[in-house]
Amino acid sequence: MGIKSFFAKPFARKVVKKHQKSHAQAIQIQENWLKNNLKKAEQTIFGQAYEFDKIRNYLEYKIRVPIAEYEDLKTYIDEMVLGSPNILWPGKPAYFAKTSGTTSGAKYIPISKESMPFHISGARDALLHYVHYSGNSAFLDQKLIFLSGSPALETKHGIPTGRLSGIVNHHVPGYLRSNQLPTYETNCIEDWEEKLEAIVQETLQERMGLISGIPPWVQMYFDRLETFSGQKIGDLFPDFQLFVTGGVNFEPYRQKLMDSIGREIDVVETYPASEGFIAFQDSTGEEGLLLNVDGGIFFEFVPTDTYFTATPKRLMLSEVQLGVNYALLMSTNAGLWSYSIGDTVKFVSLNPFRIVVTGRIKHFISAFGEHVIAEEAERAMAEALKACPEASLVEFTLAPQVNPSAGELPYHEWLVEFAQAPQDPTKFQAVLEASMNAQNIYYKDLITGKVLQPLKLTILKPNAFIDYMKSQGKLGGQNKVPRLANDRVIADGLVS
Secondary structure, eight states: OOHHHHHHHHHHHHHHHHHHHHHHTHHHHHHHHHHHHHHHTTTSHHHHHTTGGGOOSHHHHHHHSOOBOHHHHHHHHHHHHTTOOSSSSSSOOSEEEEEEOSSSSEEEEEEOTTTHHHHHHHHHHHHHHHHHHHOOOGGGGSEEEEOOOOOOOEEETTEEEEOHHHHHHTTOOHHHHTTEESOHHHHTOOSHHHHHHHHHHHHTTSOEEEEESOHHHHHHHHHHHHHHHSSOHHHHOTTOOEEEEESSOSHHHHHHHHHHHTSOOEEEEEEEETTEEEEEOOOTTSSSEEEOTTSSEEEEEEEHHHHTSSSOOOBOGGGOOBTOOEEEEEEETTSOOSEEEEEEEEEEEETTEEEEEEEETTBOBOTTSOOBOHHHHHHHHHHHHHHSTTOEEEEEEEEEESSOSTTOOOEEEEEEEEEEOOSOHHHHHHHHHHHHHHHOHHHHHHHHTTSSOOOEEEEOOTTHHHHHHHHTTOOSTTOOOOSBOSSSHHHHHHHO
16 A cells, blocks of 8 residues: 555545534535625625625525626626726636636636635545545555646736636645646647547556546547557556546446446546536445535525526525425635526435536527426436447437428437447337436427427437537537537537
């Protein structure tokens, strides 16, 4: 046992106890974060505009401070990007995390000196919970790879700016630096395919213990490794024990990744965002991710069926219920206030508070009132893959076809890229259809009422998603194709 793996175990016990204590007092801790963040920001431009000094509790807070999406805060953030201090948070941001926006171009999410440590401790604590509950710390003595965006940062009026994963790269703890791959120079390569080739060459002969990244991009890495070596990943890296992932639901990708590895390995899921570190998998034996209740963020939850109404129902942690889909709002110690990050979640445990991500509040199909969400589509896909075990998924998305051929009813089109196609695509399609009917009563009613015809499965050519992302300038890094869209922009791009 190496020195890192030896000392990780007592440290892990300490961190696990800390989170257990936090969840025993979760409601009070959340109230404290709201109070502390408001007090800190009282004299900012935003704090004065919304009279933070007069807010005494959550009820008064949600009366005074409206739900905000990026566009609602954009004028404030634009001032911050130009270098103005004390806008949303005291002083200037320590960083801007640059993300891709769908309506506003690039988004600049502020990260403060107060919030940055929580981005790091969240990921660290996920690993330490795994160490504590599994008893396995040996991977810490091997090489670790984090497939991420470039750590090369540009400067916006004195403020370092880049992808969150690139920013975090500058804060990897010193005790892991000697284990970390790829090298800084390789990680700075902007072209994803060139970068991937360099990573493959750097890691082929290494003893990899942990690999981390978004599943579709890790799968590309595995495919290149297998092409170069002729070996399964588990044989090439016999010390590979832990896969750490986040940003998307892992289940649709599990089978193909494990097939590439050639054996089952442990998986730890995390829920990082540019706005803050939201949750992480604290136990391999429990469903859901542990909400990071003591991470600088005050959380609010809006039932999705009220989100787009004139009076959305806003709840704090003490008011949530199991199994309800909520839009997630965050008020952070970087100056975001009741900010909707666009994700939807539901609670699978209230003691402790554990969530699963169910989709995106604006990524759904409701061309006819069916309101199909990502969670339903992903469950249907999992059932179809189970029914056709020879099939292996690369990626999928779905969209409505509201203008079908003459004489046809409208339908949902499922665009799927397989590594190995099902032997019986008709059966695969039928399982998808049966699952959607079972899960979504509105969809079923539209089918039985002859408003929609059953879904259609379109099998895409190899590399369809890679080619599409490349055409959009979004290949690699942290970019993801939405599971659902209420239009056909992505669908038409994939089949063009």
